[in-house]
Every structure is written in C-alpha cells, then in structure tokens.
Amino acid sequence: MGRHLTTIGFDADDTLWQNEQFFRLTEHRFAALLADHAPPETISSHLLEVERRNLQFYGYGIKGFTLSMIETALTLTGGKVPTTAIAEILSAGREMLTHPVETLPHVRDTLERLHGAYRLVLITKGDLFDQERKLAQSGLGDFFTAVEIVSEKSATTYRNIFARHGDGAERAMMIGNSLKSDIVPAIAAGSWAIHIPHELTWALEHSEAPTDAQRFRQLDHLGQLHALISEIDV
Numbered sequence: 001m002g003r004h005l006t007t008i009g010f011d012a013d014d015t016l017w018q019n020e021q022f023f024r025l026t027e028h029r030f031a032a033l034l035a036d037h038a039p040p041e042t043i044s045s046h047l048l049e050v051e052r053r054n055l056q057f058y059g060y061g062i063k064g065f066t067l068s069m070i071e072t073a074l075t076l077t078g079g080k081v082p083t084t085a086i087a088e089i090l091s092a093g094r095e096m097l098t099h100p101v102e103t104l105p106h107v108r109d110t111l112e113r114l115h116g117a118y119r120l121v122l123i124t125k126g127d128l129f130d131q132e133r134k135l136a137q138s139g140l141g142d143f144f145t146a147v148e149i150v151s152e153k154s155a156t157t158y159r160n161i162f163a164r165h166g167d168g169a170e171r172a173m174m175i176g177n178s179l180k181s182d183i184v185p186a187i188a189a190g191s192w193a194i195h196i197p198h199e200l201t202w203a204l205e206h207s208e209a210p211t212d213a214q215r216f217r218q219l220d221h222l223g224q225l226h227a228l229i230s231e232i233d234v
C-alpha cells in the first residue's frame with residue numbers, strides 16, 4: 001500500500017503572498033476621502049455590507065472592491081460625491097492591481113521541499129487576470145502541477161479539483177489562511193486541512209475552526225508544514 005497523501009492544495013492570497021494589507025491601506029485612504037461625510041467606522045461598516053451584497057455580482061477581488069467603494073461613496077454622499085473622488089478611487093484600484101507581489105516567509109523553501117514528492121495545486125479565488133499576474137510575478141508557478149482560479153470554494157470545489165488533479169479528496173491536503181474558504185469546506189470534502197493564520201483576515205472570511213475534525217491542524221507558519229506532513233503521511 002502506497003503513501004496516503006499524494007496531492008497538496010495551496011491557497012494564494014495571504015498564504016503564499018501578502019494581499020489583505022493592501023485592501024486595508026486602500027480602505028484607510030478611502031475613509032480619509034469621505035471624512036467630511038461619515039466617521040471611519042461608519043464608512044468601513046457600510047463598505048463591508050456593500051461588498052457582501054456585491055459578491056454575487058462581481059465576485060472576489062480588487063475590481064469588485066473598487067466598484068463597492070464607488071457605490072459606498074455615492075450612498076454616503078447622497079449621490080453628490082465629486083468626480084475627483086471617483087477618479088481617486090479608480091486610481092487606488094489600479095494601484096492595487098499593479099502592486100508588486102510580496103511572498104510570505106518560508107513559502108519558497110516549503111514549495112521546493114515538497115515539489116516532486118507531491119502534486120502541488122494552487123487553488124485560489126479572485127479576479128482571473130490579477131491572480132495570474134500575481135502568480136507570474138511571484139516566480140512560484142513552476143512548483144505547481146495545476147492552477148485553479150475559482151469563483152467560490154466549497155466542498156464540491158475541492159472534491160472536483162482533487163479528483164481532477166490527484167487521487168481524490170481523501171488523499172489530499174488543503175493549506176490556507178481562511179477558515180471559511182480553505183479549511184471548513186476542505187474538511188467537508190474529506191481532505192486534510194491545515195490552517196496557517198495571517199495577521200489580517202477579511203471579515204467575510206471569518207468562521208469557527210473545526211477543532212473536532214480529525215484532519216484539521218493549525219500551524220504558526222508555513223515553515224512547520226514539512227514536519228507535519230512527515231508526521232501524518234505514514
């Protein structure tokens with residue numbers, strides 16, 4: 001009987017490279033832009049609700065975030081937001097789409113150690129062009145057998161991907177920073193799921209950790225992953 005684990009899925013944003021910090025910085029810039037119309041907490045709260053509502057229309061990523069900022073600005077100013085403010089919001093969105101990729105600690109070393117021993121699959125949500133850009137700039141593309149950019153992450157998503165690129169969910173592992181997207185649905189699919197928290201996590205990605213699940217683990221950083229795999233893949 002061969003090794004149990006054959007396929008490892010990796011989330012991208014805030015697992016392999018920085019992402020949420022740029023959204024937070026842009027949100028602070030946006031709040032300053034509308035400071036005469038509402039306090040920062042009100043602006044952030046309203047923006048989050050607009051983003052939540054717009055996910056079904058725009059999906060995840062910077063473009064949807066930019067459109068949600070414009071909608072929020074229109075609402076909070078009673079439709080009187082200056083065209084200069086709209087231009088600044090659009091400019092902020094473009095800056096996010098061209099920001100250099102910053103890989104997180106231990107990423108390259110970990111992928112180098114696992115590459116060749118396991119099938120590595122990148123599984124990420126977000127805008128197609130932006131995710132492809134970040135992967136290309138990261139220089140990590142050659143480590144992955146496959147790249148899946150999906151509109152949503154569910155148990156069905158993981159079952160299909162791990163069947164297509166591996167030996168099924170039962171012989172796969174998913175690694176990511178989001179409990180809601182990377183961990184809970186992967187556990188439901190029958191995979192191992194390894195949570196590596198990031199200091200910043202978008203409010204809409206929060207969820208309860210499935211601490212009772214046999215295949216759930218949490219690590220402090222990606223550098224601990226190889227030792228964990230050696231421990232469980234026997």
